[in-house]
Structure formats: C-alpha cells, structure tokens
Amino acid sequence: MKSEDDRRIRRTKSALKQAFISLLSWKDIKEISVRELTKLADVNRGTFYLHYRDVYDFFTHIEEEVLAEFGKFIQTYQNHPPLQLSLLLSLFQYIAENVQVFQAILKTGETKFLDRIVGICRPPDEEEFQRLYKNWTPEHYHYNYDFIAHGCVAMMRRWLEQGMPETPEYMANLAERMIITCLENFR
Numbered sequence: 482m483k484s485e486d487d488r489r490i491r492r493t494k495s496a497l498k499q500a501f502i503s504l505l506s507w508k509d510i511k512e513i514s515v516r517e518l519t520k521l522a523d524v525n526r527g528t529f530y531l532h533y534r535d536v537y538d539f540f541t542h543i544e545e546e547v548l549a550e551f552g553k554f555i556q557t558y559q560n561h562p563p564l565q566l567s568l569l570l571s572l573f574q575y576i577a578e579n580v581q582v583f584q585a586i587l588k589t590g591e592t593k594f595l596d597r598i599v600g601i602c603r604p605p606d607e608e609e610f611q612r613l614y615k616n617w618t619p620e621h622y623h624y625n626y627d628f629i630a631h632g633c634v635a636m637m638r639r640w641l642e643q644g645m646p647e648t649p650e651y652m653a654n655l656a657e658r659m660i661i662t663c664l665e666n667f668r
Contacts, residue, residue, distance in 0.1 A: 490532075493522075493524055493528060494532070496522040496523065496524055497518065497519070497522045497524055497529065498543060498582075499522070500518055500519075500521040500522035501513070501518055501536075501539060501540070501585070502581045502585045503521065504517065504518060504521065505585035505588060506581075506584070506585065509589075510540060510589050514536070515529055515530075515535065515536060518536065518539075540592075543585075543586070544586060544592060544594055544597075547579070547582060547586065547594075548594075548601060551572070551598055551601050551602075552601050554568060554571050554572055554575065555568075555601055555602055557571075566653055566654065569652075569653035569656050569657055570649060570650060570653035572653075573637075573649035573650075573652045573653045574649045576637060576640075576641070576649070577645060577649045580641065580645060583641055584641055587638060587641060595634050598634060599627075599630045599631060599634060603626060603630070604626070628663070629660055629663060632660075632663075633656050636652065636655070636659075637652075640652055
C-alpha cells in the first residue's frame with residue numbers, strides 16, 4: 482500500500498508541476514490561484530493544501546528541487562575543477578531536459594534562483610579555489626569566481642531565451658573554452 486501511495490503522490494505532484502509550468506508560460510505567478518492550478522492539474526484543492534501553503538510555497542518547492550539537482554552535479558564533480566567539460570555538459574543537458582521548468586523559473590521576477598546557483602557552485606574557500614585553478618592567487622578570489630560564474634549563468638539565460646538553438650554539447654564546449662581563456666589570460 483505504501484508504494485501505491487508514494488506513486489500517487491508523485492503523480493499528483495507531477496501533474497501540479499506541469500500545470501503550474503503551463504500557467505507560468507502565459508501568466509505571472511501572482512495571477513495564479515490555487516483553484517486555477519488544481520483545476521488544470523485535475524487535483525483536489527484539499528490535496529494541494531496537504532503539501533503546500535499556497536502557490537508561492539509550491540514555486541519554492543520547485544526551485545528547491547532544481548537546486549538540489551544542481552547540488553548533486555556539483556558534489557559529483559567536487560574533486561575536479563568546476564570548468565571540467567563533463568560537469569558543464571551534465572549541467573547543460575539537465576537544463577535542456579528541464580527547459581520548461583527553467584524558463585518558468587527565470588520568467589518569474591520573484592526569484593533569486595540564479596544567484597543561488599552561483600552560490601551552490603562556489604568553492605567553499607579561497608584555498609579550494611586556488612587548488613582547483615592552479616597559478617591563481619587567492620587575493621582576487623571573489624572577483625575571479627563571480628566573473629566566471631555570472632558569465633556562465635548569463636550564457637545559460639541567453640541560450641534559454643533564444644530557444645536553445647545550440648546543443649548542450651556545443652554550449653558546454655563554448656563555456657569551457659571561455660573559462661579556460663579567462664583563466665589563461667589573467668595570471
């Protein structure tokens with residue numbers, strides 16, 4: 482019985498998520514009501530309130546889910562330089578596989594999502610940054626990291642806004658080349 486309950490909860494949450502993403506594609510979050518969301522998802526409002534306080538709480542859960550996935554990618558590669566192609570490729574593939582979620586999140590002006598991604602990827606301290614990026618001195622650690630991280634975020638945003646005309650592989654290679662060029666020319 483427990484397995485059936487879990488499956489039902491996952492289906493319900495998935496239906497709500499798809500309905501929410503659909504609504505966000507043409508409405509602002511503050512214009513979306515629980516009634517409208519649950520009707521589109523074909524879910525009882527009471528069921529919605531068992532899991533979430535309101536539409537904003539639901540949106541926060543979606544953001545947290547995506548950030549947790551980003552965190553898993555970072556942990557997988559944490560003993561390697563963050564510019565490693567396989568990490569960049571994994572991230573761009575994840576974005577491509579979840580394009581509607583990313584577009585919905587980025588469309589919403591009430592989020593700090595991109596800043597949080599930058600924070601998740603940040604090496605824990607200057608020494609770790611130095612270990613990952615040989616020949617860099619830690620004195621400009623924050624400037625260096627912010628320049629690279631925000632540049633990658635801007636690339637991702639532009640890629641999404643343009644409808645992802647390039648493949649994830651192309652974007653990962655482009656990001657890696659830009660990061661390496663930056664690292665090699667600023668020593």
